[in-house]
Every structure is written in C-alpha cells, then in structure tokens.
Amino acid sequence: MDDHSYFDPAQDPQVQRIFNKLSFRSSPKNYDKEVAALFPGFEFGIRLVAGITPIEKGGPLDFHIDRPNGMHGWIINLTVDGQGKLFDGKNTTIVKPGDLVLFPPDAQHFYGRDPDADKWWHRWIYFQPRAFWKPWLQWDEEVNGVYIMRHREESRFSELFRLFVEVEKWAGLSDSLSADLAFNRLEHILLFCARMNRAEKKSNIEIDERVLAACTLISNNLDKPLTVNEIASHVCLSPSRLSHLFRKYIGTGIVQWRDGQRIQYAMQVLRVSNVPIKALSQMVGYEDPLYFSRVFRRHTNMSPRTFRERSLSMIVRSEGEQIDNALDKATAVFAAEVPLPKHSS
Numbered sequence: 001m002d003d004h005s006y007f008d009p010a011q012d013p014q015v016q017r018i019f020n021k022l023s024f025r026s027s028p029k030n031y032d033k034e035v036a037a038l039f040p041g042f043e044f045g046i047r048l049v050a051g052i053t054p055i056e057k058g059g060p061l062d063f064h065i066d067r068p069n070g071m072h073g074w075i076i077n078l079t080v081d082g083q084g085k086l087f088d089g090k091n092t093t094i095v096k097p098g099d100l101v102l103f104p105p106d107a108q109h110f111y112g113r114d115p116d117a118d119k120w121w122h123r124w125i126y127f128q129p130r131a132f133w134k135p136w137l138q139w140d141e142e143v144n145g146v147y148i149m150r151h152r153e154e155s156r157f158s159e160l161f162r163l164f165v166e167v168e169k170w171a172g173l174s175d176s177l178s179a180d181l182a183f184n185r186l187e188h189i190l191l192f193c194a195r196m197n198r199a200e201k202k203s204n205i206e207i208d209e210r211v212l213a214a215c216t217l218i219s220n221n222l223d224k225p226l227t228v229n230e231i232a233s234h235v236c237l238s239p240s241r242l243s244h245l246f247r248k249y250i251g252t253g254i255v256q257w258r259d260g261q262r263i264q265y266a267m268q269v270l271r272v273s274n275v276p277i278k279a280l281s282q283m284v285g286y287e288d289p290l291y292f293s294r295v296f297r298r299h300t301n302m303s304p305r306t307f308r309e310r311s312l313s314m315i316v317r318s319e320g321e322q323i324d325n326a327l328d329k330a331t332a333v334f335a336a337e338v339p340l341p342k343h344s345s
Contacts, residue, residue, distance in 0.1 A: 015054045015121065040065070044073060048182055050125040050168035052080070055113045064112035070105060072301070073128050074137070076189065077101040078164055082119035086111045091144045095122075098157040100193060102139065102147040123164040125171075125186060128300075131260030132215060133187065134251040135207065136194035149193055156196070163189045176272040207249045210235040214242060215250070218258050222265055223285050228254055262286070263299040270308040277304050 018038075037044075038053050038061055055061045079095045086093040086101065087110050094114055095101060103109060113120040129137060139147040151157055163185050170182035213235045218226065231254065232242040246254050262284040269275055269283065281292035296304050 014052055018052070018054060044071065044126045048125065048127045048167075048171045048179065048186070050123070050164070050171050050182070052121065052123045052168075055082070055084075055120045055122075057113065057118045062113055065109050067109035070103065070107045070109055071126070072105055073126050074105060075101075075103040075109075075124055075126050076186075077103070077122050077124045078160055079120065079122045080161060081121040083114035083117035084111055084120040084122060085114040086146065087144055093143045093148060095148070096152070098151040098153070098160075100149045100151060100160070102137065102149070102193075104137070104145065104147075107145040123161070123168075125164065125167050125189075127183075127186060129190075130183070130187075130264055131252070131257050132250065133190055135249060136190040139193065139197045149197065151196070156192075160189065160192065163192070176268060179271070180268075208245050210237055210242070211245050211249050214246065214254070215257070218254075219261055222258070222262050223283055225285060225287075258285075259295055260299065263296055266292075266296060266304065267300070267307065270304060271311045280304065 037049060037051055053061060077095075077100065079097050079099045079101075081097055084095045086095065087108075101111075137147075139149050141148040141150075151160060167182050167185045167189070170178045170185065173179075214231050217231060217234050228239045228243065232239040235242065237245070243254060246252075246257070250257055252260075266280055266284050269280055275283070277293070278289045281287070281289040284292070286292035286295070293303055296302075296307070300307060302310070
C-alpha cells in the first residue's frame with residue numbers, strides 16, 4: 001500500500017475501541033461480541049469470525065491461551081506489533097510482525113505475549129475451510145502440529161494486513177454476499193501464503209490438470225449422482241489412477257471432496273432462502289433427505305434446520321444492533337444540536 005499508516009498498528013482505530021470497551025466493562029461475560037471473542041469460553045461455532053487481539057503487558061488480555069485439544073475449526077494468526085510466544089521448552093517459538101501462525105483443528109493451542117516484549121498485537125481469523133483449500137493449508141515450517149510462516153518483507157506484510165482487515169469487515173455483516181466476500185479475502189490470504197511457501201521451496205509442483213478437470217466437473221454438477229467411473233472417464237483416467245492423484249493433490253477422496261462441496265453450497269442456500277430441506281437435498285445431489293441431513297451434520301455438527309435457524313438469528317441480531325447503533329448516533333446528534341434548557345435559579 002502507498003499509505004503506510006493503513007497497516008501501522010498504532011493507527012488502527014479498532015484497537016482503541018477495544019481498549020475503551022475493556023476499560024468500561026467489569027466482567028468478561030458482559031463484553032459485547034467484538035471483545036467476547038478475545039476471552040476463553042467464546043463459542044465460535046461454524047461461522048467465520050475475525051478480529052484483533054491487542055495484548056499489552058499487565059492488561060486484561062495479558063494471559064496465555066491454553067487449549068490442549070485445540071478447536072473444531074482452523075485459526076490463522078498474523079502478528080502486527082510486538083512479539084508472541086508459542087509453546088514452551090524445545091517447542092518454544094517467537095513470532096514477530098509479519099509472521100503467520102496456522103492452527104489446524106485439534107492442534108494444541110498454547111500461546112501469549114512474549115515475556116521479553118511489552119505487547120503482542122495479532123489479527124486472527126477462525127474458519128472452516130472449503131474442501132478445495134486443503135493443499136494450501138500445509139506449510140513447510142511446523143512446530144508441534146502448528147504451521148509457521150515468516151513474512152518480514154514490508155510489501156508482503158502490508159498486503160496481508162489489508163486482507164485480514166477486509167476479512168473482518170465483510171465477516172461482520174449479516175448478508176450472504178458479504179460472507180462470500182469474507183471467504184474470498186480469506187482465500188486470497190491462503191493462496192498468497194501457499195504461493196510464498198512454494199516460492200521458498202523453489203518447487204515447480206503443480207496440481208495435475210486432470211484432477212482440476214475432475215474438480216470442475218464435480219463442481220458444475222453437484223446435483224447429479226456422478227460415479228467415480230464417470231468422472232474418471234471424463235478426464236481419460238482409470239478410476240484407481242484418478243483416486244490416487246486426487247488424494248495426492250487434494251488430500252482427500254473424490255466422494256469426500258464432493259460431499260464437502262455439496263455441503264458448502266447447501267449452507268449458502270440455507271442462509272439466504274426458505275427452500276424446504278427435502279428440495280435442498282435434491283438440489284445438492286442427495287435423493288434421501290435423511291442421508292443429506294446425516295452428511296450435513298457430519299460436516300457442521302448440526303442439522304440443516306438448526307443451521308438455518310442459527311443463521312437467521314444471527315441476521316436478526318445483527319440488524320437489531322445496527323438499528324441500536326443508528327439510534328445512539330441520532331440521539332447523540334440531537335443532543336449536540338438541541339441543548340437542554342437551563343433551569344433558572
């Protein structure tokens with residue numbers, strides 16, 4: 001970016017807003033959702049959530065996160081100021097501005113401010129990856145099951161910071177297209193990191209074009225019961241050879257990958273429409289609605305109906321908060337423009 005202040009942590013208005021909220025709250029359970037996500041016990045669920053954690057020495061956020069069993073989703077973390085410390089003993093790892101940390105599901109979380117630093121500010125994104133992202137979620141440097149990537153070059157840091165900010169901006173809105181924009185920016189981050197990781201390895205490995213063709217065929221026909229034999233025939237491979245290449249480059253089986261794509265599409269439809277579950281199951285290639293519900297639950301830990309209800313409640317809550325904010329602003333403006341009458345003595 002041309003304007004360095006855009007990614008200068010000291011200029012981030014969100015940090016001051018968080019500090020203000022922390023100073024006016026007496027108990028973590030009373031924090032609003034922007035601050036609640038910074039404390040243990042916050043329920044992330046399956047929604048994409050993003051934010052910034054500005055840890056200051058001796059401040060209310062100056063504690064270690066300790067999750068021995070990790071989380072159900074992934075977290076990617078970008079240090080923007082100060083230093084953080086991951087793990088102890090032989091696994092001790094220090095992260096500095098520009099460094100990224102990627103926590104897979106179930107990987108141990110143990111991190112906090114580096115005792116030798118006065119602060120550790122880091123941006124983070126919690127997410128459930130789309131199925132075809134899997135090849136981008138394995139980096140060369142790994143510590144105790146957690147991936148590390150160093151990006152000390154200023155131009156790279158600037159681009160990453162901008163993308164993290166945009167993910168949070170779009171993820172904070174309630175409409176489905178904003179959610180898609182948030183995923184788009186997150187995908188950009190993961191592609192950016194995968195490209196840098198590949199460049200650092202100086203590797204020329206590319207995904208086989210026949211595997212990409214198979215992915216395209218599946219994605220364009222999610223409602224059709226294509227067999228592995230039909231998909232393999234389309235890309236001029238034997239079923240066994242295609243299955244081998246698919247696992248090599250995508251990291252999962254063909255049917256499992258297709259299920260993931262179908263569920264991602266079903267989630268999007270559930271967020272924005274009232275299509276009956278039975279009709280939706282056919283839209284994504286499942287003739288049996290009960291089987292569709294089982295597959296959906298396996299991927300999201302909830303039924304399609306529950307997912308729709310929770311998505312709707314999030315939209316209603318968000319709209320209510322927007323109305324409250326608008327009323328607060330209107331009240332402030334009115335009070336400023338129309339001073340209260342003075343009482344005569």
